[in-house]
Amino acid sequence: MKIQRLAIIGVGLIGGSLAQALRKADAVVEVIGCGRGKSNLEKAVELGVIDRYTHDVAEAVDGADMVFVAVPLGAMKSTFQAMQGHLMADAIITDGGSAKASVVQAATEAFGQLPSNFVPGHPIAGTEHSGVEAAFPTLYQNRRIILTPLSSTAPEALATVDAMWRLCGADVTHMEVEHHDEVLAATSHLPHMLAFSLVDTLAQMKENDEIFRYAAGGFSDFTRIASSSPVMWRDICLANRDALGEMLERFASELTDLSTILREGDGDHLLEIFERAKAARDRFAN
Amino acid sequence: MKIQRLAIIGVGLIGGSLAQALRKADAVVEVIGCGRGKSNLEKAVELGVIDRYTHDVAEAVDGADMVFVAVPLGAMKSTFQAMQGHLMADAIITDGGSAKASVVQAATEAFGQLPSNFVPGHPIAGTEHSGVEAAFPTLYQNRRIILTPLSSTAPEALATVDAMWRLCGADVTHMEVEHHDEVLAATSHLPHMLAFSLVDTLAQMKENDEIFRYAAGGFSDFTRIASSSPVMWRDICLANRDALGEMLERFASELTDLSTILREGDGDHLLEIFERAKAARDRFAN
Numbered sequence: 339m340k341i342q343r344l345a346i347i348g349v350g351l352i353g354g355s356l357a358q359a360l361r362k363a364d365a366v367v368e369v370i371g372c373g374r375g376k377s378n379l380e381k382a383v384e385l386g387v388i389d390r391y392t393h394d395v396a397e398a399v400d401g402a403d404m405v406f407v408a409v410p411l412g413a414m415k416s417t418f419q420a421m422q423g424h425l426m427a428d429a430i431i432t433d434g435g436s437a438k439a440s441v442v443q444a445a446t447e448a449f450g451q452l453p454s455n456f457v458p459g460h461p462i463a464g465t466e467h468s469g470v471e472a473a474f475p476t477l478y479q480n481r482r483i484i485l486t487p488l489s490s491t492a493p494e495a496l497a498t499v500d501a502m503w504r505l506c507g508a509d510v511t512h513m514e515v516e517h518h519d520e521v522l523a524a525t526s527h528l529p530h531m532l533a534f535s536l537v538d539t540l541a542q543m544k545e546n547d548e549i550f551r552y553a554a555g556g557f558s559d560f561t562r563i564a565s566s567s568p569v570m571w572r573d574i575c576l577a578n579r580d581a582l583g584e585m586l587e588r589f590a591s592e593l594t595d596l597s598t599i600l601r602e603g604d605g606d607h608l609l610e611i612f613e614r615a616k617a618a619r620d621r622f623a624n
Numbered sequence: 625m626k627i628q629r630l631a632i633i634g635v636g637l638i639g640g641s642l643a644q645a646l647r648k649a650d651a652v653v654e655v656i657g658c659g660r661g662k663s664n665l666e667k668a669v670e671l672g673v674i675d676r677y678t679h680d681v682a683e684a685v686d687g688a689d690m691v692f693v694a695v696p697l698g699a700m701k702s703t704f705q706a707m708q709g710h711l712m713a714d715a716i717i718t719d720g721g722s723a724k725a726s727v728v729q730a731a732t733e734a735f736g737q738l739p740s741n742f743v744p745g746h747p748i749a750g751t752e753h754s755g756v757e758a759a760f761p762t763l764y765q766n767r768r769i770i771l772t773p774l775s776s777t778a779p780e781a782l783a784t785v786d787a788m789w790r791l792c793g794a795d796v797t798h799m800e801v802e803h804h805d806e807v808l809a810a811t812s813h814l815p816h817m818l819a820f821s822l823v824d825t826l827a828q829m830k831e832n833d834e835i836f837r838y839a840a841g842g843f844s845d846f847t848r849i850a851s852s853s854p855v856m857w858r859d860i861c862l863a864n865r866d867a868l869g870e871m872l873e874r875f876a877s878e879l880t881d882l883s884t885i886l887r888e889g890d891g892d893h894l895l896e897i898f899e900r901a902k903a904a905r906d907r908f909a910n
Contacts, residue, residue: 612854
């Protein structure tokens with residue numbers, strides 16, 4: 339498999355790392371970057387991540403056989419609208435959005451109906467850093483990529499996107515859109531909400547400078563994800579608000595129960611929860 | 625400063641690392657270990673962490689000029705009771721308990737009144753691993769140690785414990801007992817509760833194996849502390865239940881508000897929270 343012209347719409351950590359990984363695998367001839375920030379795009383050319391750039395989506399997808407959309411979820415619809423009518427007939431479109439139902443809806447609204455060559459996807463990879471300077475070619479090595487094809491998706495398009503990610507060293511799975519959104523609400527969106535919310539709660543306490551001064555190693559790891567991009571996470575939370583809202587309510591009620599258990603001094607019950615958690619965490623962390 | 629005989633009651637990560645750090649600083653002549661598990665104590669001798677051991681607290685403190693108590697919070701009172709009447713007149717006692725009001729109460733109950741040579745302390749250090757094999761001499765390097773002297777504490781005893789920790793490379797602060805417990809509830813005990821509780825909540829969802837399979841890097845860091853010792857954390861949570869219960873309720877109510885904000889699709893409000901959190905986290909993480 340060789341992509342002749344790859345258009346990366348949104349050249350940051352996710353899009354940039356895909357371009358680098360495909361170059362490393364010698365699986366792409368030319369990479370066109372598209373975005374709004376001139377200095378970021380120039381940096382991307384300088385780093386060899388892309389060959390050239392444009393600020394215009396229509397121009398970026400012109401002649402591209404593979405289009406990867408890695409813009410914030412809130413910009414998906416306008417991005418799809420901007421490429422409408424400018425795509426090659428057999429161009430494959432895929433994306434890296436963290437909430438799939440919202441991307442599918444954006445594409446449906448933008449294109450009128452879902453193009454059969456559109457393969458929604460989500461690389462479960464990333465760091466708390468963003469921008470093309472944070473990109474690196476091995477980001478997807480041994481990481482999971484979830485593709486959420488729809489009944490309208492052409493099997494060949496799905497196979498091509500699947501193969502593209504495997505060339506990046508990724509482990510590819512296919513899943514229903516709704517299921518993806520539930521799983522990610524639990525493992526990614528809720529933890530981010532908790533980390534942001536905890537740090538904000540502490541930051542608003544009156545002795546907050548002192549509080550952070552005594553935060554130990556565990557706290558630093560626990561809150562690392564609160565250093566992630568606020569705009570990106572606002573978009574993700576809003577985009578997946580149904581599944582995430584449900585997880586959040588479930589968890590808030592767990593905490594209320596936990597507080598009752600604590601007030602009652604029920605050590606056996608606490609121990610049971612902590613032991614179950616440790617066993618589960620040790621199991622998946624191995 | 626040179627300790628002639630150091631008794632470490634509870635030879636795990638915390639007690640073992642203190643012994644190793646003091647040996648490295650050439651600040652101790654002899655180290656006696658005390659605990660229940662024979663194999664752990666034999667391992668401690670083998671690793672050179674302690675010189676010899678006993679299972680009997682009274683025997684361990686006999687002739688010791690410095691006694692460091694690093695047993696679980698639930699065992700503090702019986703440990704103090706066991707050393708009562710066997711301490712040298714000028715022996716200094718300090719501890720590593722993570723909740724100070726409960727240790728002070730245990731000491732008061734065990735000794736009848738607080739010994740003037742008792743200096744409650746808490747090293748803000750540790751990893752999710754436990755046991756003497758996890759100990760290492762640089763654990764306290766540049767880490768904060770909080771001492772919470774009482775009005776009954778002799779200034780010389782406080783100065784000696786302060787100097788001992790500085791020899792381990794630590795940064796020592798003094799604080800009121802209640803204030804310590806509030807700060808630690810916020811930065812350590814609540815995060816542990818959240819991590820244990822989140823992992824347990826996910827572990828109880830029906831597709832839990834799959835859920836953990838799609839957990840990315842951020843999740844692994846976020847939940848690392850859920851691999852900590854369940855028994856130790858049960859004790860800490862119970863010991864600090866007043867301050868922790870208050871933090872837990874405050875946070876559960878934050879989450880309920882967050883869920884309303886999310887349901888209403890109030891992106892500006894979400895962004896405000898996330899931006900404040902990122903700014904605070906980036907500030908203290910530097």
